Amino acid sequence: MQIQSMNFFRSFYILTLLGLKITSGIGEGNLFKFNSRGSFLDTSYGTDVFFEIIHPPELEYTYKLKPAKDFGVPFNASFLEEKIPLVPAEPPQGCQIAKNAKELKGRVALVERGNCSFFIKSMMVEEAGAKAVIIADYYLPTVEDSTTNPFWADYYYVEMARDHTIPPSKTVNIPAGFLLGKNGKMIRQTLKRLNQPFALINIPVNLTYTSLDKVHQPPWLLW
Numbered sequence: 001m002q003i004q005s006m007n008f009f010r011s012f013y014i015l016t017l018l019g020l021k022i023t024s025g026i027g028e029g030n031l032f033k034f035n036s037r038g039s040f041l042d043t044s045y046g047t048d049v050f051f052e053i054i055h056p057p058e059l060e061y062t063y064k065l066k067p068a069k070d071f072g073v074p075f076n077a078s079f080l081e082e083k084i085p086l087v088p089a090e091p092p093q094g095c096q097i098a099k100n101a102k103e104l105k106g107r108v109a110l111v112e113r114g115n116c117s118f119f120i121k122s123m124m125v126e127e128a129g130a131k132a133v134i135i136a137d138y139y140l141p142t143v144e145d146s147t148t149n150p151f152w153a154d155y156y157y158v159e160m161a162r163d164h165t166i167p168p169s170k171t172v173n174i175p176a177g178f179l180l181g182k183n184g185k186m187i188r189q190t191l192k193r194l195n196q197p198f199a200l201i202n203i204p205v206n207l208t209y210t211s212l213d214k215v216h217q218p219p220w221l222l223w
Helices: 002-018 118-127 143-148 151-155 181-194
Strands: 040-043 046-055 062-067 081-088 108-112 132-136 176-179 199-203
Touching (some): 081 181, 118 132, 176 181
Parallel strands (some): 081 108, 108 132, 132 176
Antiparallel strands (some): 046 199, 081 199
């Protein structure tokens, strides 16, 4: 029973990643549901934002972000960046003043989840001068996790909400989005292996009317 339950939830999250509309009745809904909103692609699971890495070649794929729920500004026509560096923050979790603030200024920060809220991370990299922030899990599994539950942190999206312990007067004035943990890890690890300080990205990418099977997605994802 436990195995069947695990398989069900894995299937559910895989379908979620694909942006499929899950319905209970036969013949209900479409495989993909697209609505045009400028540079966005709407699926039945809400508005997603896409960006592409154009360098280094090892990372040249299209990636999907889930925008922050109730803080930051949108990834829209007023934020359209080509060949902008995506820079891993130091320290990686971004809960304090960035040691590489100079490298983050005017660029997009890549931050790891953990130790503080999404809101604080976004606020800290904005203070360092970043134009936007992308946050991803960087889960390090235990021995037990590696055999029983490696799926969750790498392959699910988190809804990033405002930290209500922070005074309302504090705001985040840059776009913020959540990236799948698997993508975040692969980007960081590849840049480290290549001794590259950043990746060059275009963000957001207009995929209106483009079906997901036509998107050049990372090969390490399940979908």
